[in-house]
Amino acid sequence: MMKNNSAPIVIFGESINLGESKTINVEIARLHTTTKLNIPIMVRRSKFEGPIVLFSAGIHGDEINGVEIVRQLIHKKINKPKRGTTICIPIINVYGFVNKSREFPDGRDLNRVFPGSKNGSLASRYAYHILTEIMPIVDYAVDFHAGGASRFNAPQIRIAPSNTELKILADVFNAPFTLFSKNISGSFRNSSEKLNVKMLLFEGGKSLDINNVVADEGINGAKRLLSHLGMLDPKHLLVEQKSKTIYIENSGWIRAKCSGMLHDYGTIGKFVKKGTVLGIITDPYGKFERKIKAPNDGYIINANHSPIVYQGDAIYHLSSALGEEGEQNN
Numbered sequence: 562m563m564k565n566n567s568a569p570i571v572i573f574g575e576s577i578n579l580g581e582s583k584t585i586n587v588e589i590a591r592l593h594t595t596t597k598l599n600i601p602i603m604v605r606r607s608k609f610e611g612p613i614v615l616f617s618a619g620i621h622g623d624e625i626n627g628v629e630i631v632r633q634l635i636h637k638k639i640n641k642p643k644r645g646t647t648i649c650i651p652i653i654n655v656y657g658f659v660n661k662s663r664e665f666p667d668g669r670d671l672n673r674v675f676p677g678s679k680n681g682s683l684a685s686r687y688a689y690h691i692l693t694e695i696m697p698i699v700d701y702a703v704d705f706h707a708g709g710a711s712r713f714n715a716p717q718i719r720i721a722p723s724n725t726e727l728k729i730l731a732d733v734f735n736a737p738f739t740l741f742s743k744n745i746s747g748s749f750r751n752s753s754e755k756l757n758v759k760m761l762l763f764e765g766g767k768s769l770d771i772n773n774v775v776a777d778e779g780i781n782g783a784k785r786l787l788s789h790l791g792m793l794d795p796k797h798l799l800v801e802q803k804s805k806t807i808y809i810e811n812s813g814w815i816r817a818k819c820s821g822m823l824h825d826y827g828t829i830g831k832f833v834k835k836g837t838v839l840g841i842i843t844d845p846y847g848k849f850e851r852k853i854k855a856p857n858d859g860y861i862i863n864a865n866h867s868p869i870v871y872q873g874d875a876i877y878h879l880s881s882a883l884g885e886e887g888e889q890n891n
Contacts (some may be wrong), residue, residue, distance in 0.1 A: 566645065567610040570698050572602060573690075574879055578648075580608040586615025586625035589687050593666075598656065602695070603635055603649040612790050615695065615702040615758075616783060618650070620672050620749055622657015622664070623641070627705030628765035642792040649697065656683075661769060663709060664702060673745075675752035692752055702760040703786065704749060708767045711867035712875070715830040715860075716765035716778035718806070726759055733789040734761055734782040735802045737830060738862055740809045752846060761786075767866060811882065812862065814875040819851055822868055823876060829864040839877050842870065857881050 569578045575585045586599035616634055618627030632653040634640045640647040652658045656666050665671055669684035678687030696702075708714040717738040720727040731739045744751035753760045763782065765775035781800040787793040817823070821842040828839050837855045853876065863878030870876060 564598060566613055566698075566700070570604075570606075570613070570646065572604065572648075572698075573694050575707060576584050577604050577606055579606050579610060581606050587690075589690060590683055592656075597867070598659070600650070600652065600655050603640065603651075604646065604648075605641050605644045606622065607642045607644045607792075609644040611642065612700040612793060613646040613648065613698055614642075614787065614790065614792065615648045615650070615699045616640065616705070617653055617702065618705040619654050619658055620651035620704065621670070621706065621768070622654040622660065622662050623711065623768040624644075624663075624705075624707040624709070624776055625658075625769060626707040626771055627779070628652055628658070629771050629776050630705050630763075630783070633776065633780050634783055637780075637797070639780070639787070639793070640796045641794060642787065643794050645790065645792045647787075647792070647853055648699065650695075653691065654687075663768065669838040672749055673747040675747055675749050676755075688749075688752075691749075692756070696753055696756050697760055699753075699758050701786070701790065702753060702758050703734075703763055703783060704760060705763045705765075707770070707775075708863060711767060711865060712878075713767040713829055713864050713866050714764040715862045716775050717763070718782070719764060722810075727761065730759060730761055730786065730789075731806060734763075735801075735806050736765075736778055736782055737806065738809055738860065739806045740812070740862070746769070795879050807860065809860065809862065809880040812859070812878055812880045812884075815839070815853065815856065815871055815877040815879055817853075817874045817876050820871045821845070821849075821851075823865060823870045825864055825866060828861045828877075830861065832858070833879075834858050839864075853877065855879060 569576045577583050582605045585602040618631045665684035667683045671684045674685045675688045677685040718731045719740045719742045720734045722741040766772040825840045835856045839853045841850050843850045859880035865876040
């Protein structure tokens with residue numbers, strides 16, 4: 562059931578009425594130099610009541626591609642709703658963004674400390690404020706991420722298994738892939754679900770990188786979601802996908818059998834047959850070249866773009882009819 566969205570909403574003590582727009586600058590804690598570091602939250606409300614939708618990114622400070630997606634939603638005024646309210650937070654972890662780091666300055670992963678604590682660590686306090694000040698008024702959310710540690714994710718939505726409402730929204734967003742992945746304890750997504758927020762987690766690209774193809778997938782998916790909710794301004798062109806999202810229930814990592822230099826053959830997002838050579842690992846002295854072959858038919862949904870790998874490193878994430886559940890980064 563949708564929350565009462567006709568009344569003024571209050572975020573960090575700021576009241577926003579129907580038909581109003583406001584940027585709220587939140588300061589959780591200053592840097593160790595006493596320098597202020599604000600987290601801007603952009604709120605756009607139509608004159609007409611409707612759902613409240615959150616678009617957020619940068620929960621990991623080095624996942625810049627998500628920041629770019631939300632930035633474009635704002636710049637192109639896609640976040641100006643025909644009805645209802647949009648809330649945009651381009652950079653949740655602004656501390657990590659400044660340092661080009663995944664973590665908070667206290668060394669913690671913000672996406673593992675939710676619901677947080679009012680009197681805990683810096684990351685825990687921030688998680689607490691996000692969850693108590695913003696999420697109770699939100700109906701729908703899309704949280705944008707990218708692959709960590711040089712691992713490039715094909716554009717994908719992740720939802721918990723057996724959630725009919727989220728599956729409908731994933732169909733609407735229609736990313737190239739949709740993965741069923743369990744909510745992780747301490748994650749933003751897990752805590753949001755407990756507040757009855759219907760959240761889609763978008764993955765695409767890799768850390769410290771901006772990929773325009775991935776950004777376009779995120780932007781177009783967000784537009785389709787807003788259109789589905791009756792919130793998209795008609796002036797924005799709705800881009801339909803050529804095909805429906807591919808659902809992946811089982812997947813697993815192919816790991817490096819030796820250390821060396823990784824040469825990727827560019828199969829990300831593609832369907833490959835068993836035995837397809839995905840890349841090679843070489844030593845730097847020209848003594849060996851070892852092929853990396855697909856152990857089964859499936860889609861390559863993540864590829865390691867690091868030029869140097871060690872034995873045991875995850876290098877390709879491959880879908881399968883049966884197999885171990887893939888490791889999740891977010």
